[in-house]
Amino acid sequence: MAKQPLRLAIVGCGDIAQYVTRFARLNRRIQLAAACDVSADRAEAFARRFKIPQTFTDYAAMLEQAELDAVYLAVPHHLHGEMMATAVAHHTPVFTEKPVTRTLAEGQKIAQLAAAQGIKIGVNYQYRYDSGCHRLARAVQNGDLGAVHSVRINIPWHRKADYFDHAAWHSKIATAGGGTLLTQGSHFLDVVLWALAGDDPVTAVGYTAQRKFKTSSAPAHRGKDTTERIEVEDLAQGIIQMASGALIQISSSMVASSEQATSIEVYGERATAVYSPSPLPHVKFRDAPVKAPKPPHRGIHALQRSLEGFRAWVMDDVPYLTPAPSALPVLAAVEAIYRSAQSEKREEIEDWRLENRENALSNL
Ligand SMILES: NC(=O)c1ccc[n+]([C@@H]2O[C@H](COP(=O)([O-])OP(=O)(O)OC[C@H]3O[C@@H](n4cnc5c(N)ncnc54)[C@H](O)[C@@H]3O)[C@@H](O)[C@H]2O)c1
Structure with a gap:
């Protein structure tokens, strides 16, 4: 089992990100490394609240500059595909919010690209962990x-x-x-x-x-x-x-x-x-x-187990229940x-x- 924590960036500091980040803070195997939002005010308020050391307003710049093991995407649906493609180009695993993309064609392309590059993309359909x-x-x-x-x-x-x-x-x-x-x-x-x-x-x-x-x-x-x-x-x-x-x-x-x-x-x-x-x-x-x-992993909530499932997949290769193709x-x-x-x-x-x-x- 990995000794190092998963260094995770939160991308999109809106509604659902608050819940997932609260659960990330409870997980000692996850280290919150950066917060990114197009709104600098949102990113900074979020980083203060969750004690995250760095903020960004530019996602591509964050992938260039921050030391990360994975990104969590909690952004509007039309951004999922392009942000996943950028992460794959940076060899960075992705935990994306559902749906994987807006359309099937877009989802198939990104799942195929990730498979070809050997990059893990997990989708937060957390009810599989409910x-x-x-x-x-x-x-x-x-x-x-x-x-x-x-x-x-x-x-x-x-x-x-x-x-x-x-x-x-x-x-x-x-x-x-x-x-x-x-x-x-x-x-x-x-x-x-x-x-x-x-x-x-x-x-x-x-x-x-x-x-x-x-x-x-x-x-x-x-x-x-x-x-x-x-x-x-x-x-x-x-x-x-x-x-x-x-x-x-x-x-x-x-x-x-x-x-x-x-x-x-x-x-x-x-x-x-x-x-x-x-x-x-x-x-x-x-x-x-x-x-x-019962569902795998400990936790009081499905979101907590889904997040830990993704961490265990990326760091320890434990099978995750919702890889992108599924x-x-x-x-x-x-x-x-x-x-x-x-x-x-x-x-x-x-x-x-x-x-x-x-x-x-x-x-x-
Ligand atoms: N798993 C769940 O139970 C659950 C629940 C609610 C929402 N969601 C999903 O989470 C995702 C986000 O939904 P939400 O309700 O939190 O939306 P939201 O509008 O509350 O938050 C989205 C955030 O993304 C930011 N953003 C927009 N463009 C950006 C960019 N280019 N770079 C960085 N940040 C950017 C916005 O400023 C905003 O803060 C969606 O995919 C949604 O379906 C999942």
Whole structure:
């Protein structure tokens, strides 16, 4: 096991970075080496709060100048791809926030580039490390439920207008890539597709809607109040058909009147599994005794275990649950639901496998 701590830079000192950095501070095997944000004020306030020795406003300059073992990317989605490519060029491993990129094509290119250079990219789909989701997925993978017939995922979340006002990038397709399905729902669809690995998603139908958020009040600018058009959906529903014929139904929203608990229900031929994060993450198995393993690594929260999982992967070569190629099926499925919402037809889910791609590197 590595004796040296992982020297990690935090890139993007916004909302989620605060949680992950708090967990990084609790991990003695991680050393916070630098904080980077385009806003110097944000980077400096963040560095003061978390006792980080150096700040940068220029990511490329940070990679040139700072002594780092890895970067954690917590920036808007449209920056993930180019920042990962720059890190790979500097032979620096990356722990990126989800989704790996806005689009499948971009994600495949970056995963292929990283594989060609031998650089590790982990994606923070931390629910694979959640104690309930992990046990559910392992029970499915171990065949404890028998063949899975159907899955129902419900994410009835609540967001206020300040969700868009504080981070306008959430509202645009060009910067976010999509709305609630990509940003929130993909966490749980990722868990289910990981649980069912070996049974490929093949087609999807979907609907998207804007029920609550169409415009947002942008901060007053030079004394004028402005409103911004929100482009992304706040409600999405989809059905994914697997190669086996199993069906996954997902409803992802940010329009519930107050935040409600996510649920995942998996109906197998022998047993049923029901996941809930409330009051603490857990899964209940019905109709058969199931002993599913806990997630690896210690910690009170999935984010903590996911971060330690990445550290152990980079420093000690311990397998990580979410390397970049494994975060591609969820992108392929989400894209197919979005395409179906536009075309009003059933859409095929594109092949995400890197080994089936030709000449991707030449297009980078
Ligand atoms: N894993 C989770 O549970 C979880 C939860 C929330 C968000 N996220 C993900 O985290 C990422 C960030 O989301 P957020 O909600 O924290 O966003 P945010 O808007 O709160 O923070 C983004 C930060 O990036 C900075 N930034 C923008 N361009 C930059 C650049 N070129 N260089 C350096 N910094 C730059 C911004 O100034 C801002 O401080 C997204 O991928 C999002 O989907 C993950």
